[in-house]
Amino acid sequence: MTEEIRQIIKDHGRLPIDADTLAANTDLPQAGMTSHASVNVMLALEDHFDIEFPDSMLKPSVFESIASIEAAVSELRSRVALS
Amino acid sequence: MAARVGIDLVSVDTVRESIREHGDRYLERIYTEAELRDCLGAEGTVPERLAARFAAKEATIKVLRPTDEPIPWHDIEVIRHPSGSVELELSGRAATLATDQGLGDFAVSFSHEAGFATAVVIACRT
Numbered sequence: 058m059t060e061e062i063r064q065i066i067k068d069h070g071r072l073p074i075d076a077d078t079l080a081a082n083t084d085l086p087q088a089g090m091t092s093h094a095s096v097n098v099m100l101a102l103e104d105h106f107d108i109e110f111p112d113s114m115l116k117p118s119v120f121e122s123i124a125s126i127e128a129a130v131s132e133l134r135s136r137v138a139l140s
Numbered sequence: 141m142a143a144r145v146g147i148d149l150v151s152v153d154t155v156r157e158s159i160r161e162h163g164d165r166y167l168e169r170i171y172t173e174a175e176l177r178d179c180l181g182a183e184g185t186v187p188e189r190l191a192a193r194f195a196a197k198e199a200t201i202k203v204l205r206p207t208d209e210p211i212p213w214h215d216i217e218v219i220r221h222p223s224g225s226v227e228l229e230l231s232g233r234a235a236t237l238a239t240d241q242g243l244g245d246f247a248v249s250f251s252h253e254a255g256f257a258t259a260v261v262i263a264c265r266t
Contacts, residue, residue, distance in 0.1 A: 069157075069161075071151075071154060091150075091151075091154070092148070092198050093150050093151070093154045093155070093158075093191075093194055093198075094154055096158065096166070096169075096170065097154065097157060097158055097161070097162075100158070100161070100162045100165060100166055100169070101161070101162075104162075112210050112212045113210055114210065115210040115211075115212065116208050116209055116210040117208055118208045
């Protein structure tokens with residue numbers, strides 16, 4: 058899943074650096090991902106993983122890094138699997 | 141009385157990309173029905189107007205200074221009056237945050253030029 062998320066960030070995050078150089082815990086806003094670009098990343102994640110981020114998850118810490126996004130996507134997918 | 145100010149800058153291209161790739165899902169997720177009406181032009185939704193409103197929402201969040209908590213985008217709405225003047229209307233979590241911090245008299249101004257839109261929001265703390 059990490060590489061799928063990295064590719065989505067690469068395609069939609071409009072980072073000024075190569076997304077391949079991001080560590081799992083690299084701070085994405087610090088790396089140059091704007092708030093509007095994070096919206097595009099969020100929508101692309103929803104499309105790719107067939108999930109929907111609820112309002113309660115629309116906070117900076119969720120979109121802070123590849124690792125935090127992966128944790129959120131995993132949680133949402135497990136909710137879908139249980140429902 | 142102290143004032144707080146927030147500013148944001150949005151690339152219009154990123155808004156175009158969002159409309160192209162995510163369509164109504166993007167529009168309805170971020171903007172209220174009234175905002176979408178206000179952003180309609182002769183040839184459909186005008187990305188520059190959307191970008192200005194997104195910048196206004198982000199500038200407002202900077203004024204509200206939330207800790208790590210979600211503020212739904214619809215909680216911050218740009219109201220456009222027939223005269224062309226604009227103001228902010230806060231609801232939900234955004235309104236609660238403003239009240240809790242004694243913030244009021246929000247004022248917004250925005251502009252767009254050369255592929256970017258910017259917004260400034262000021263609020264007074266009493």
